[in-house]
Amino acid sequence: MSLSGRFVVLVLVGAVPVVLAGDNAGWVLLAWLVISVLIAALDLILAASPRQVSLERSVAARLRLGETTISTLNVQNLGRRRLRGLLRDAWQPSAGATANRVRIDVPTGERRRVEVALTPFRRGERRVEQVTIRSFGPLRVAARQATLSAPGSVRVLPPFLSRKHLPSKLTRLRELDGRTSILHRGQGTEFDSLRDYVRGDDVRSIDWRATARRSSGSGAGSQVMVRTWRPERDRRVIVVIDSGRTSAARVCDEPRLDTAIESSLLLAALASRAGDRVDLLAFDRRQRARVQGATGADLLARMVDAMAPLEPELIETDWAAIPGQVRTITSQRALVVLLTSVDSVGTARPLLSVLPQLTRRHTVVVASVLDPGVAKDTLSRDGLSDVYRAAASERALLDGERVAAAIRQQGADIVTAPPADLPVALVDRYLALKASGRL
């Protein structure tokens, strides 16, 4: 049960007869209160039952973070009276349902559609469990209220904002591939094909033997043959995302984990176009997400789906288990990308201790988010506290450099960049590795 503002006004209007009544004011007051309560009771009795309602929900299963979707709810009145009132679709706050209180008017036996726009502002599974209906009587003085179960959920996928970099990187990949209209020698290490020399081709790629064979065979002229090269294909890329406690830290108001997700998506998009097989693993002390054996367009869909509910776990990552996890994915040589953070020697020690196991078999790239604020802080000297801060920042940079040096010493590669640039930096490193045939 609930009352409306009309009931309050109704009681307040009683002030007029009470004042006019003079000496009998007490009795008038009593009568007015009784009448008000009776009106409210009558209204309550005449209100449609908020329980005699059938609810049917339909909402998109997935959407990208930042996009808007419409959640529809079909409300059918099964009772004997016209249902007039308010409906609240109780989505979680982060589902971004701004106008989730809707006025409804459903005649007996009929059905109405209630639409609520959702603009979620958090990644992951956004849920709704209940719908509350407040059914007013014909006078709209009092209402019956009931909360009904109408579960639903929408999976909010990572935004993949770095996909804007994909076209330029694909162009770069095609250049590597030797398939571009620009006729220069395709970089790479794998022999692709022989073709006629065209002006502008690198003379170093002329295959004299093939040229000789061709001119002697057909005698059709002095066509010079060149070799084209292409990067290796069908290599494996294994992306390991560290979802442990350090991934919760925010750099530029973005958790490290989200940057890692962005980076892995861009890398996967590019690598799958380049013909490589990409597998994903999110791990802290146990496996949080895994995508294996997906190819083509399916890969990205499965990756965003797997990573959507990923949250930083406030536990220390068990690096010792990572080589075993990688081995379960492949025993071949692969590019292993570890998306983690390299802050200080202390926290990076477990990582450093397992790196040799990985580098013995695989090419390893460690990608880490760099805080651009730290470098800026080292130059501010506006007072004692600033100087101490600058000193601490300098020390932090030094620590990071020491860890990076240690990682290089173990035979792994390291990429550090601010959150906005890390996906691109990682992809550039991948392309460089591919071009030099180190995959």
Next chain:
Amino acid sequence: MTSPTTATATPAVAITPTTRQWLRSWRFWLVAGIAVVVAAVGSTLTTASVGDMTPFGSQNPGPTGGMAVAEVLRQQGVDVIDTASFADVTASSADPASTTLLVDDSDGLLDDQRIADLGAVASRLVLVAPTAALLEAYAPSVSYGGVPDADGSLDAACDLPAATRAGSLTASGSSLQPSGSGSEATFCFADADGRSQLAQTTDGEQTVTVLAESTPFQNEGVTSAGNAALILGVLGETPTLIWYHPGIGDLDLDAAPTGADLTPGWVTPLIVLLIAVFLAGAVWRGRRFGPLVVEDLPVVVPASETIEGRARLYARSASRLHALDALRIGTVSRLATALRLSRTATVEEVSRAVASTLRRPLAEVRALLVDDDPHHDAQLVEYAERLLVLERDVAAALRVNGDGTAR
């Protein structure tokens, strides 16, 4: 928007319990609550029926009451009329000559007019611990005399028949004494200094007996010494006894118009109405539209927190050299990069290169980059600033040189 009813539609499962379910789940507490209220009301009512707690009240059976005396008098055939209102007193005195009036105005509620009227009610007045006004009106020759000098009982030592019959009386906490020298009153149960427990004056028809205090005659102590004999003798001389203990009703409240008289009749009802409006408004705004929705909150950890912490640690322990060294390492490595020295260049090499680039004495550069130890905070800030200036100078010098190499 509208579609015909489908026969298969079933109502959604309600999470809110129905009134019946609610009553069932809260049954225990409802029953318990009602039981507690009933018990509280019941006990209040029963104790209230017992509860005459007036000291020396004729209905009070407690240790401080006077019920023992009243009951004994009743058994002896005295008509004891217990009252707390002045109207009852005047109404119940048919024959003043055969009436004794006990006045115990311990709360001081009687005004002068009523005190004057009391005299006409009965020929015998017994004033128990009277107020000054009562004494002034009926026994002007008696006044209070302080704490008697006795710790047991006091002998009658006077010729009042009731007092001599009683023989002795337990001493109470106060006493009476003559006011002025020419007192006509009879004083009984006096201590060595003449502070007595009872005084009696006779003015024509009217006999006024003053008792210093009611304590000796209360239920607890009435059986000691001659207390009972005395009080029964004083109160039981006439067939009717009015036991008057002035109550709240005797306060004269109608004298001046109060605030309630001056306000119109509708003010109080209006206030009640506004309270009702307030309550209705509270229900209107306070009724929650369904239960709260639960959501896990994300963890927010700024990555720079460790740096902040370390900076504060430096500041608290005032490790100036430590902080300056960190800054120097950063400066030296940046200078080495700017001067195109190798990554492994020593501080010595960097200092020399800087000194030659800026054409400054080597010792000065070396002191800034390596040797100086800041002794206080101001010095630390100054050195930190100078390191930055040095970097800027080197950058400027390299720009001027154009080729970017140190000479």
